[in-house]
Amino acid sequence: MTTKRIAGLREKLQELGVDAILVTHAVNRRYISGFTGSSGVLLVTQSDSWLLTDFRYMTQAPQQAVDFTVVEHAARWIDTVKELAASAGVKKLAFEQEQVVFSEYTAWTAALGDGIQLVPVSSVIEGLRMFKDEAELAIMRDACKLADDTFQHMLGFIKPGLREREVALEMEIFMRSKGAASSSFDTIVASGERSALPHGVASERVIGNNEYVKLDFGAYYNGYCSDLTRTIVVGQPTDRHREIYEIVLEAQLAAIAAIKPGMTGKEADAIARDIITRHGYGDRFGHGTGHGLGMEIHEAPRLSVTGTTVLEPGMTVTVEPGIYIPGFGGVRIEDDIVITASGNSLLTSSPKTLFILE
Numbered sequence: 618m619t620t621k622r623i624a625g626l627r628e629k630l631q632e633l634g635v636d637a638i639l640v641t642h643a644v645n646r647r648y649i650s651g652f653t654g655s656s657g658v659l660l661v662t663q664s665d666s667w668l669l670t671d672f673r674y675m676t677q678a679p680q681q682a683v684d685f686t687v688v689e690h691a692a693r694w695i696d697t698v699k700e701l702a703a704s705a706g707v708k709k710l711a712f713e714q715e716q717v718v719f720s721e722y723t724a725w726t727a728a729l730g731d732g733i734q735l736v737p738v739s740s741v742i743e744g745l746r747m748f749k750d751e752a753e754l755a756i757m758r759d760a761c762k763l764a765d766d767t768f769q770h771m772l773g774f775i776k777p778g779l780r781e782r783e784v785a786l787e788m789e790i791f792m793r794s795k796g797a798a799s800s801s802f803d804t805i806v807a808s809g810e811r812s813a814l815p816h817g818v819a820s821e822r823v824i825g826n827n828e829y830v831k832l833d834f835g836a837y838y839n840g841y842c843s844d845l846t847r848t849i850v851v852g853q854p855t856d857r858h859r860e861i862y863e864i865v866l867e868a869q870l871a872a873i874a875a876i877k878p879g880m881t882g883k884e885a886d887a888i889a890r891d892i893i894t895r896h897g898y899g900d901r902f903g904h905g906t907g908h909g910l911g912m913e914i915h916e917a918p919r920l921s922v923t924g925t926t927v928l929e930p931g932m933t934v935t936v937e938p939g940i941y942i943p944g945f946g947g948v949r950i951e952d953d954i955v956i957t958a959s960g961n962s963l964l965t966s967s968p969k970t971l972f973i974l975e
Protein backbone atom coordinates (compact mmCIF):
# COMPACT_ATOMS: atom_id res chain seq x y z
CA MET A 618 0.00 0.00 0.00
CA THR A 619 2.70 2.50 0.96
CA THR A 620 4.90 1.45 -2.01
CA LYS A 621 2.46 3.15 -4.39
CA ARG A 622 2.23 6.22 -2.17
CA ILE A 623 6.02 6.56 -1.99
CA ALA A 624 6.16 6.29 -5.80
CA GLY A 625 3.54 9.05 -6.07
CA LEU A 626 5.57 11.20 -3.69
CA ARG A 627 8.75 10.64 -5.71
CA GLU A 628 6.99 11.82 -8.87
CA LYS A 629 6.05 15.01 -7.03
CA LEU A 630 9.65 15.53 -5.89
CA GLN A 631 10.77 15.29 -9.49
CA GLU A 632 8.15 17.85 -10.58
CA LEU A 633 9.31 20.18 -7.79
CA GLY A 634 12.99 19.81 -8.73
CA VAL A 635 14.10 18.76 -5.24
CA ASP A 636 16.27 15.82 -4.18
CA ALA A 637 14.30 14.79 -1.09
CA ILE A 638 11.47 15.69 1.27
CA LEU A 639 11.33 15.88 5.04
CA VAL A 640 7.86 14.84 6.24
CA THR A 641 7.03 16.21 9.69
CA HIS A 642 3.21 16.32 9.63
CA ALA A 643 2.03 13.29 11.65
CA VAL A 644 -0.94 12.53 9.37
CA ASN A 645 1.23 12.68 6.25
CA ARG A 646 3.83 10.53 7.96
CA ARG A 647 1.20 7.89 8.65
CA TYR A 648 -0.19 8.08 5.10
CA ILE A 649 3.19 7.62 3.44
CA SER A 650 4.76 5.12 5.87
CA GLY A 651 1.95 3.41 7.81
CA PHE A 652 3.62 4.36 11.11
CA THR A 653 1.09 5.42 13.76
CA GLY A 654 3.46 6.47 16.56
CA SER A 655 3.41 9.91 18.08
CA SER A 656 6.93 10.91 17.14
CA GLY A 657 9.07 10.58 14.04
CA VAL A 658 9.98 12.17 10.70
CA LEU A 659 10.37 10.75 7.20
CA LEU A 660 13.21 11.49 4.82
CA VAL A 661 12.41 10.34 1.28
CA THR A 662 14.78 10.62 -1.68
CA GLN A 663 14.45 9.05 -5.15
CA SER A 664 16.16 5.90 -3.91
CA ASP A 665 15.88 5.83 -0.12
CA SER A 666 13.08 6.07 2.40
CA TRP A 667 13.99 6.55 6.04
CA LEU A 668 11.83 6.80 9.12
CA LEU A 669 13.62 8.48 12.00
CA THR A 670 12.11 7.87 15.40
CA ASP A 671 13.17 7.32 18.99
CA PHE A 672 13.79 4.40 21.33
CA ARG A 673 10.09 4.07 22.25
CA TYR A 674 9.13 3.05 18.73
CA MET A 675 12.05 0.88 17.64
CA THR A 676 9.89 -2.28 17.77
CA GLN A 677 6.62 -0.83 16.44
CA ALA A 678 8.04 1.30 13.63
CA PRO A 679 9.68 -1.50 11.56
CA GLN A 680 6.49 -3.57 11.87
CA GLN A 681 4.30 -0.77 10.52
CA ALA A 682 6.60 1.11 8.15
CA VAL A 683 7.57 -1.88 6.03
CA ASP A 684 8.79 0.19 3.07
CA PHE A 685 11.10 2.29 5.25
CA THR A 686 14.49 1.89 6.83
CA VAL A 687 13.90 2.73 10.46
CA VAL A 688 16.66 4.67 12.19
CA GLU A 689 16.85 5.61 15.87
CA HIS A 690 17.72 9.27 15.68
CA ALA A 691 20.29 11.26 17.65
CA ALA A 692 19.26 13.53 20.53
CA ARG A 693 18.33 16.11 17.87
CA TRP A 694 16.70 14.33 14.94
CA ILE A 695 17.76 17.09 12.55
CA ASP A 696 21.38 15.98 13.07
CA THR A 697 20.46 12.49 11.83
CA VAL A 698 18.60 14.02 8.90
CA LYS A 699 21.75 15.93 7.99
CA GLU A 700 23.91 12.79 8.18
CA LEU A 701 21.55 10.70 6.02
CA ALA A 702 20.80 13.50 3.54
CA ALA A 703 24.50 14.24 3.07
CA SER A 704 25.25 10.53 2.55
CA ALA A 705 22.56 10.46 -0.18
CA GLY A 706 23.93 13.57 -1.90
CA VAL A 707 20.85 15.67 -1.13
CA LYS A 708 21.32 19.35 -1.99
CA LYS A 709 17.71 20.55 -2.13
CA LEU A 710 15.51 19.30 0.71
CA ALA A 711 11.79 20.09 0.60
CA PHE A 712 9.93 20.62 3.86
CA GLU A 713 6.22 21.04 4.64
CA GLN A 714 6.12 24.76 5.26
CA GLU A 715 2.74 24.81 7.03
CA GLN A 716 4.03 22.35 9.63
CA VAL A 717 6.97 24.27 11.08
CA VAL A 718 7.32 27.20 13.44
CA PHE A 719 9.97 29.84 12.83
CA SER A 720 12.25 28.78 15.71
CA GLU A 721 12.38 25.22 14.35
CA TYR A 722 13.11 26.48 10.86
CA THR A 723 16.06 28.55 12.04
CA ALA A 724 17.39 25.59 14.08
CA TRP A 725 17.10 23.30 11.04
CA THR A 726 18.84 25.82 8.79
CA ALA A 727 21.71 26.14 11.25
CA ALA A 728 22.01 22.37 11.70
CA LEU A 729 21.95 21.55 7.97
CA GLY A 730 24.54 24.19 7.12
CA ASP A 731 25.35 25.53 3.66
CA GLY A 732 25.45 22.19 1.88
CA ILE A 733 21.71 21.44 2.12
CA GLN A 734 19.13 24.02 1.05
CA LEU A 735 15.67 23.85 2.64
CA VAL A 736 12.89 24.36 0.05
CA PRO A 737 9.41 25.23 1.36
CA VAL A 738 6.60 23.26 -0.30
CA SER A 739 2.83 23.10 0.25
CA SER A 740 0.17 20.43 -0.07
CA VAL A 741 2.44 17.84 -1.67
CA ILE A 742 1.21 14.82 0.29
CA GLU A 743 -2.18 16.46 0.89
CA GLY A 744 -2.52 16.49 -2.92
CA LEU A 745 -2.03 12.72 -3.00
CA ARG A 746 -4.37 12.22 -0.05
CA MET A 747 -7.22 13.94 -1.88
CA PHE A 748 -7.69 10.79 -3.99
CA LYS A 749 -8.87 7.89 -1.88
CA ASP A 750 -8.15 4.34 -3.02
CA GLU A 751 -10.51 1.40 -2.50
CA ALA A 752 -8.91 0.41 0.82
CA GLU A 753 -9.35 3.93 2.16
CA LEU A 754 -12.94 4.11 0.92
CA ALA A 755 -13.71 0.81 2.66
CA ILE A 756 -12.51 2.28 5.97
CA MET A 757 -14.42 5.50 5.36
CA ARG A 758 -17.61 3.55 4.66
CA ASP A 759 -17.15 1.82 8.03
CA ALA A 760 -16.53 5.17 9.75
CA CYS A 761 -19.68 6.56 8.11
CA LYS A 762 -21.72 3.50 9.08
CA LEU A 763 -20.62 4.09 12.66
CA ALA A 764 -21.96 7.64 12.44
CA ASP A 765 -25.23 6.43 10.88
CA ASP A 766 -25.67 3.84 13.64
CA THR A 767 -24.98 6.51 16.24
CA PHE A 768 -27.70 8.75 14.83
CA GLN A 769 -30.15 5.85 14.84
CA HIS A 770 -29.23 5.13 18.46
CA MET A 771 -29.72 8.77 19.44
CA LEU A 772 -33.25 8.85 18.05
CA GLY A 773 -34.17 6.55 20.93
CA PHE A 774 -32.21 8.54 23.50
CA ILE A 775 -32.88 12.26 23.01
CA LYS A 776 -35.74 13.77 24.98
CA PRO A 777 -36.58 17.08 26.63
CA GLY A 778 -34.83 17.63 29.95
CA LEU A 779 -31.46 16.20 28.89
CA ARG A 780 -28.45 18.47 28.81
CA GLU A 781 -26.66 18.85 25.47
CA ARG A 782 -23.51 17.53 27.10
CA GLU A 783 -25.31 14.36 28.21
CA VAL A 784 -26.41 13.81 24.62
CA ALA A 785 -22.86 14.33 23.33
CA LEU A 786 -21.48 11.94 25.94
CA GLU A 787 -23.93 9.23 24.93
CA MET A 788 -22.95 9.68 21.27
CA GLU A 789 -19.28 9.43 22.08
CA ILE A 790 -19.72 6.37 24.32
CA PHE A 791 -21.78 4.68 21.60
CA MET A 792 -19.19 5.40 18.89
CA ARG A 793 -16.32 4.21 21.09
CA SER A 794 -18.22 1.07 22.07
CA LYS A 795 -18.61 0.22 18.37
CA GLY A 796 -14.92 0.57 17.57
CA ALA A 797 -14.19 4.26 17.03
CA ALA A 798 -10.87 5.44 18.48
CA SER A 799 -12.51 8.78 19.30
CA SER A 800 -14.93 11.27 17.86
CA SER A 801 -13.49 12.93 14.76
CA PHE A 802 -14.01 16.44 16.26
CA ASP A 803 -15.73 18.03 19.27
CA THR A 804 -19.31 16.80 19.09
CA ILE A 805 -21.84 19.50 18.26
CA VAL A 806 -25.19 19.30 20.04
CA ALA A 807 -26.96 22.62 19.68
CA SER A 808 -30.57 22.93 20.77
CA GLY A 809 -33.19 25.68 20.69
CA GLU A 810 -31.69 29.11 20.00
CA ARG A 811 -28.21 27.56 20.21
CA SER A 812 -28.94 25.60 17.02
CA ALA A 813 -28.37 28.92 15.21
CA LEU A 814 -24.68 28.56 16.16
CA PRO A 815 -23.16 26.72 13.20
CA HIS A 816 -20.53 25.18 15.48
CA GLY A 817 -22.36 25.06 18.81
CA VAL A 818 -20.31 22.47 20.67
CA ALA A 819 -22.47 20.71 23.30
CA SER A 820 -23.11 22.92 26.34
CA GLU A 821 -24.88 22.65 29.70
CA ARG A 822 -28.13 23.82 28.09
CA VAL A 823 -31.16 21.68 28.90
CA ILE A 824 -33.09 20.61 25.81
CA GLY A 825 -36.58 22.06 25.90
CA ASN A 826 -39.77 21.37 24.00
CA ASN A 827 -40.76 22.41 20.49
CA GLU A 828 -37.25 23.19 19.35
CA TYR A 829 -34.52 22.03 17.00
CA VAL A 830 -31.63 19.87 18.15
CA LYS A 831 -28.72 19.92 15.71
CA LEU A 832 -26.29 17.01 15.97
CA ASP A 833 -22.98 17.25 14.09
CA PHE A 834 -20.55 14.47 14.87
CA GLY A 835 -18.33 11.79 13.44
CA ALA A 836 -16.27 8.73 14.23
CA TYR A 837 -12.49 8.61 13.99
CA TYR A 838 -12.03 5.02 12.94
CA ASN A 839 -8.91 3.22 11.76
CA GLY A 840 -7.26 6.53 10.92
CA TYR A 841 -10.20 8.06 9.00
CA CYS A 842 -13.01 10.47 9.85
CA SER A 843 -16.72 10.54 9.20
CA ASP A 844 -18.83 13.69 9.54
CA LEU A 845 -22.62 13.64 9.78
CA THR A 846 -25.16 16.33 10.66
CA ARG A 847 -28.84 15.83 11.25
CA THR A 848 -31.30 18.30 12.76
CA ILE A 849 -34.37 17.00 14.55
CA VAL A 850 -37.25 18.59 16.45
CA VAL A 851 -38.05 17.74 20.04
CA GLY A 852 -41.73 18.35 20.78
CA GLN A 853 -43.89 19.84 18.03
CA PRO A 854 -42.40 21.76 15.11
CA THR A 855 -43.90 25.11 14.14
CA ASP A 856 -44.53 25.97 10.49
CA ARG A 857 -41.31 27.96 10.56
CA HIS A 858 -39.33 24.95 11.82
CA ARG A 859 -40.73 22.93 8.93
CA GLU A 860 -40.16 25.67 6.34
CA ILE A 861 -36.47 26.14 7.20
CA TYR A 862 -35.91 22.41 7.32
CA GLU A 863 -37.51 21.87 3.91
CA ILE A 864 -35.39 24.58 2.27
CA VAL A 865 -32.14 23.15 3.64
CA LEU A 866 -33.20 19.66 2.60
CA GLU A 867 -34.07 20.85 -0.92
CA ALA A 868 -30.63 22.51 -1.21
CA GLN A 869 -28.78 19.48 0.12
CA LEU A 870 -30.61 16.99 -2.10
CA ALA A 871 -30.11 19.17 -5.18
CA ALA A 872 -26.37 19.45 -4.51
CA ILE A 873 -26.00 15.71 -4.03
CA ALA A 874 -27.99 15.05 -7.20
CA ALA A 875 -25.80 17.38 -9.26
CA ILE A 876 -22.24 17.07 -7.95
CA LYS A 877 -20.04 15.31 -10.47
CA PRO A 878 -16.46 15.27 -11.73
CA GLY A 879 -15.37 18.25 -13.80
CA MET A 880 -17.24 20.70 -11.59
CA THR A 881 -15.27 23.15 -9.46
CA GLY A 882 -15.80 23.44 -5.71
CA LYS A 883 -17.38 26.82 -6.38
CA GLU A 884 -19.87 25.39 -8.88
CA ALA A 885 -20.81 22.64 -6.43
CA ASP A 886 -21.29 25.22 -3.67
CA ALA A 887 -23.51 27.36 -5.90
CA ILE A 888 -26.08 24.59 -6.36
CA ALA A 889 -27.04 24.63 -2.69
CA ARG A 890 -26.39 28.34 -2.20
CA ASP A 891 -28.63 29.43 -5.10
CA ILE A 892 -31.59 27.48 -3.71
CA ILE A 893 -31.19 28.92 -0.22
CA THR A 894 -30.75 32.42 -1.69
CA ARG A 895 -33.85 32.04 -3.89
CA HIS A 896 -35.86 31.27 -0.74
CA GLY A 897 -34.56 34.52 0.83
CA TYR A 898 -32.06 33.03 3.30
CA GLY A 899 -28.79 33.53 1.40
CA ASP A 900 -27.39 35.79 4.12
CA ARG A 901 -28.15 33.13 6.76
CA PHE A 902 -25.93 30.53 5.06
CA GLY A 903 -22.50 31.84 5.92
CA HIS A 904 -20.21 28.85 5.41
CA GLY A 905 -19.19 26.64 2.54
CA THR A 906 -21.37 23.81 1.24
CA GLY A 907 -18.73 21.23 2.06
CA HIS A 908 -15.12 20.22 2.61
CA GLY A 909 -12.89 17.30 1.84
CA LEU A 910 -12.44 14.74 4.60
CA GLY A 911 -10.38 11.63 5.13
CA MET A 912 -7.51 11.16 7.58
CA GLU A 913 -8.32 14.68 8.76
CA ILE A 914 -11.74 16.17 9.29
CA HIS A 915 -10.97 19.12 7.03
CA GLU A 916 -9.03 18.43 3.87
CA ALA A 917 -8.96 19.60 0.29
CA PRO A 918 -11.02 20.19 -1.76
CA ARG A 919 -13.40 22.88 -0.50
CA LEU A 920 -16.93 23.29 -1.81
CA SER A 921 -17.19 27.01 -1.22
CA VAL A 922 -17.48 30.35 -3.00
CA THR A 923 -13.68 30.32 -3.40
CA GLY A 924 -13.31 26.63 -4.30
CA THR A 925 -11.19 26.42 -7.47
CA THR A 926 -10.29 22.72 -7.30
CA VAL A 927 -11.93 20.66 -10.04
CA LEU A 928 -13.69 17.63 -8.57
CA GLU A 929 -12.32 14.25 -9.66
CA PRO A 930 -13.22 10.62 -8.95
CA GLY A 931 -11.91 9.38 -5.60
CA MET A 932 -12.31 12.70 -3.79
CA THR A 933 -14.42 12.51 -0.63
CA VAL A 934 -16.34 15.58 0.51
CA THR A 935 -19.14 16.60 2.83
CA VAL A 936 -22.32 18.26 1.53
CA GLU A 937 -23.72 20.39 4.36
CA PRO A 938 -25.78 23.47 3.60
CA GLY A 939 -27.48 25.22 6.50
CA ILE A 940 -29.65 28.16 7.54
CA TYR A 941 -29.01 29.87 10.88
CA ILE A 942 -31.40 32.43 12.35
CA PRO A 943 -30.19 34.04 15.59
CA GLY A 944 -32.85 34.00 18.28
CA PHE A 945 -34.79 31.24 16.54
CA GLY A 946 -32.53 28.36 15.57
CA GLY A 947 -30.77 26.70 12.73
CA VAL A 948 -30.75 23.65 10.51
CA ARG A 949 -27.87 21.88 8.82
CA ILE A 950 -28.08 18.58 6.97
CA GLU A 951 -24.82 16.88 6.10
CA ASP A 952 -23.72 13.74 4.31
CA ASP A 953 -20.37 12.45 3.13
CA ILE A 954 -19.96 11.49 -0.53
CA VAL A 955 -17.27 10.16 -2.85
CA ILE A 956 -16.95 11.57 -6.35
CA THR A 957 -17.31 8.78 -8.94
CA ALA A 958 -16.71 8.62 -12.70
CA SER A 959 -20.27 9.70 -13.44
CA GLY A 960 -21.38 11.65 -10.36
CA ASN A 961 -21.08 10.78 -6.71
CA SER A 962 -22.02 8.09 -4.26
CA LEU A 963 -23.20 8.50 -0.67
CA LEU A 964 -20.98 7.24 2.14
CA THR A 965 -23.48 8.13 4.88
CA SER A 966 -27.06 6.98 4.66
CA SER A 967 -29.07 8.25 7.63
CA PRO A 968 -32.64 9.20 6.72
CA LYS A 969 -33.41 12.89 6.18
CA THR A 970 -37.11 13.15 6.91
CA LEU A 971 -37.70 15.61 9.74
CA PHE A 972 -37.63 13.48 12.89
CA ILE A 973 -40.00 14.69 15.61
CA LEU A 974 -39.21 13.27 19.04
CA GLU A 975 -41.85 13.77 21.71
Ligand code: GLY
Nearest residue numbers: 802833834844845
Ligand atom coordinates in the same frame (compact mmCIF):
# COMPACT_ATOMS: atom_id res chain seq x y z
N1 GLY B 1 -18.70 18.95 11.00
C1 GLY B 1 -17.74 19.66 11.74
C2 GLY B 1 -16.82 20.47 10.92
O1 GLY B 1 -16.89 20.42 9.70
O2 GLY B 1 -15.98 21.15 11.45
